[in-house]
Amino acid sequence: MAIAELGAVVLDCPDPRALAGFYAGVLGGSVEGEGDWVDLTVPGGRALAFQAAPGFVPPKWPAPDHSQQFHLDLSVEDLDAAEARILALGAKPLDTDDRSRGFRVYADPAGHPFCLCRA
Structure with a gap:
């Protein structure tokens, strides 16, 4: 229970x-x-x-001595289309170079890391 x-x-x-x-x-x-x-x-x-x-001090990513604390995984059907839309809203890319993976890492406008993940 x-x-x-x-x-x-x-x-x-x-x-x-x-x-x-x-x-x-x-x-x-x-x-x-x-x-x-x-x-x-x-x-x-x-x-x-x-x-x-x-x-407020945003988390640093990646930085083993400054943990990100947590992050959100957001499921999307099309990584490229979702990426274009979140960047237009003000997200910043953190780890998006490997386009073969099923996820990409961004920071929101306050600096919190989050991932777009292929659904």
Whole structure:
């Protein structure tokens, strides 16, 4: 028997509304809230939340002495098409040179790493 159920994944960032808007552009869904806490409810009812973090320092990737802490794996049908769309939204490529792999690594506008993965 489970002790708890997952409520939301929360990303610290300097501008919660802006980062929620980026992920809404990637995943769809609706952004709600202002100020220090903003929620994104994606299709299917899952939630991502974004919390203001004064002095936020983005993770470094790859850097064994500065762990990325966590990352999101986002499944897509077409890596090239998805890549073009997320770059237009403000993502930055981190590890995209090996085009034969089934994943590519990017940073969101606040610097959190995430992967596009072939579904």
